Amino acid sequence: xxxxxxxxxxxxxxxxxxxxKLKLDMNKLHEIRLRTDMxxxxxxxxxxxxxxxxxxxxxxTDKPYIIRxxxxxxxxxxxxxxxLYAFEEEIKQGFLTITGGHxxxxxxxxxxxxxxxxxxxxxxxxxxxxxxEIKGCSKEALQYIRNASGIYNTLIISPPGCGKTTLxxxxxxxxxxxxxxxxxxxxxxxxxxxxIAACYMGIxxxxxxxxxxxxxxxxxxxxxxxxxxxxxxxxxxxxEIGGEGEIDSIxxxxxxGCKMLATVHGTSFEEIxxxxxxxxxRYIILDKSKGIGTIKAVYDCKGEIKQQC
Amino acid sequence: xLKIIGSILIIISGTMIGMSVxxxxxxxxxxxxxxxxxxxxxxxxxxxxxxxxxxxFDHISEYIEAPFSGMFEQISxxxxxxxxxxxxxVWKKHVEKIKSMTxxxxxxxxxxxxxxENLGYLDREMQLNTLDLYKEQLDYNIRNxxxxxxxxxxxxxxxxxxxxILIVLxxx
Numbered sequence: 001x002x003x004x005x006x007x008x009x010x011x012x013x014x015x016x017x018x019x020x021k022l023k024l025d026m027n028k029l030h031e032i033r034l035r036t037d038m039x040x041x042x043x044x045x046x047x048x049x050x051x052x053x054x055x056x057x058x059x060x061t062d063k064p065y066i067i068r069x070x071x072x073x074x075x076x077x078x079x080x081x082x083x084l085y086a087f088e089e090e091i092k093q094g095f096l097t098i099t100g101g102h103x104x105x106x107x108x109x110x111x112x113x114x115x116x117x118x119x120x121x122x123x124x125x126x127x128x129x130x131x132x133e134i135k136g137c138s139k140e141a142l143q144y145i146r147n148a149s150g151i152y153n154t155l156i157i158s159p160p161g162c163g164k165t166t167l168x169x170x171x172x173x174x175x176x177x178x179x180x181x182x183x184x185x186x187x188x189x190x191x192x193x194x195x196i197a198a199c200y201m202g203i204x205x206x207x208x209x210x211x212x213x214x215x216x217x218x219x220x221x222x223x224x225x226x227x228x229x230x231x232x233x234x235x236x237x238x239x240e241i242g243g244e245g246e247i248d249s250i251x252x253x254x255x256x257g258c259k260m261l262a263t264v265h266g267t268s269f270e271e272i273x274x275x276x277x278x279x280x281x282r283y284i285i286l287d288k289s290k291g292i293g294t295i296k297a298v299y300d301c302k303g304e305i306k307q308q309c
Numbered sequence: 310x311l312k313i314i315g316s317i318l319i320i321i322s323g324t325m326i327g328m329s330v331x332x333x334x335x336x337x338x339x340x341x342x343x344x345x346x347x348x349x350x351x352x353x354x355x356x357x358x359x360x361x362x363x364x365x366f367d368h369i370s371e372y373i374e375a376p377f378s379g380m381f382e383q384i385s386x387x388x389x390x391x392x393x394x395x396x397x398x399v400w401k402k403h404v405e406k407i408k409s410m411t412x413x414x415x416x417x418x419x420x421x422x423x424x425x426e427n428l429g430y431l432d433r434e435m436q437l438n439t440l441d442l443y444k445e446q447l448d449y450n451i452r453n454x455x456x457x458x459x460x461x462x463x464x465x466x467x468x469x470x471x472x473x474i475l476i477v478l479x480x481x
Contacts, residue, residue, distance in 0.1 A: 013392070074393065077395065077396070078391050080361070081361035081362065081363055081364070082361065082363065082388055082396045083360075083361035083362045083363075083429050084429070084431075084432075085429070085431065085432045085433040085435065086361045086433075088432055088433060
């Protein structure tokens, strides 16, 4: 409940009251979507819900609760802590991360300069993706990535919303704390979007283990090199890799003897092979065929399938 | 005998009134300078720390003098409660609250209130410009006051004594 309160605080007073009345189970809540002059939509345990005029959750209703422009403005004010200017960089990318590691995606009128997005004004839609901390969800994955001396370089491949960040977070925690009889290792995390550790004033709010150092809000490319030099980690973890420079940094880290844990958006191993990102030793593919976070397949560096369910 | 004691008392109280008015001017100068320092700190928090306003207010409240330190601390606390008020409302409410505790002129209180209207608006550049604009106003106020304060204090002191004597003369 406390975690819910914390999250609901970012909504305008009227929306907050409506949401609090629902008594939601935060672990089942995945998304809250706000669109100006449109109904509020919740994604809750895999289904879509609206709020009817009596404040109940319904899959279908004639008179859903509508988001007003004022609600939207107030909500954005709270999300940005009355200071949109402090989130310039995040807004340029279209989303910002709030206390608790939840991600808020936004759309509205963009302002461009020389073809680059400078800012988003008149924010009309927001999508709040609730971050989940599921301790122990990496048990299955750990079996595939452990080896005699520690872990393999591992890439988690998954479409959005299949639990890759959640899995990564739990892997970090287990590797850092040690699991079964495996001793814990020093883990360095470059948390560019503050989603893994959800740092507040530099201190991780999520449990990421006792041997974990977090570089918050740091670009991955430079962050990884910084970590190698400054903290001598055994394992480096990053979320959502993609840029050319990032791949180079990962190569560099691997050559330095660090093990890499990374995630990427995608659906299959072939896709990654094409993009020349097949420098890892283990590839875990996620989907939600059997609930969020299902391990669909595991590949090793030769592309051989380890398991297919 | 009684008359003489009464006259002395009147003159003394007249002098005191004159001195307290002069002291008010000195306090005003001190407060304006304290505000200027606040703005410099706030500017730093925004420019280098890229802090959100409530966070910045909380930080700077430790370094500045009363009554402004209390004001910034309370604004920061109230903003963090998210009670459905806009930033300007909270800001103005708290400026109004400390108004009676300061020696600022009405016009200067209005300037402080107006500062809140533009904070949090648009990008970082805009915040810095807003703060600079307010700092210019402060500079102007401080300069004016500094130029006149020595003369004014002497004037109020004299007026106090003279006023006391005048009243005594009229009564006698």
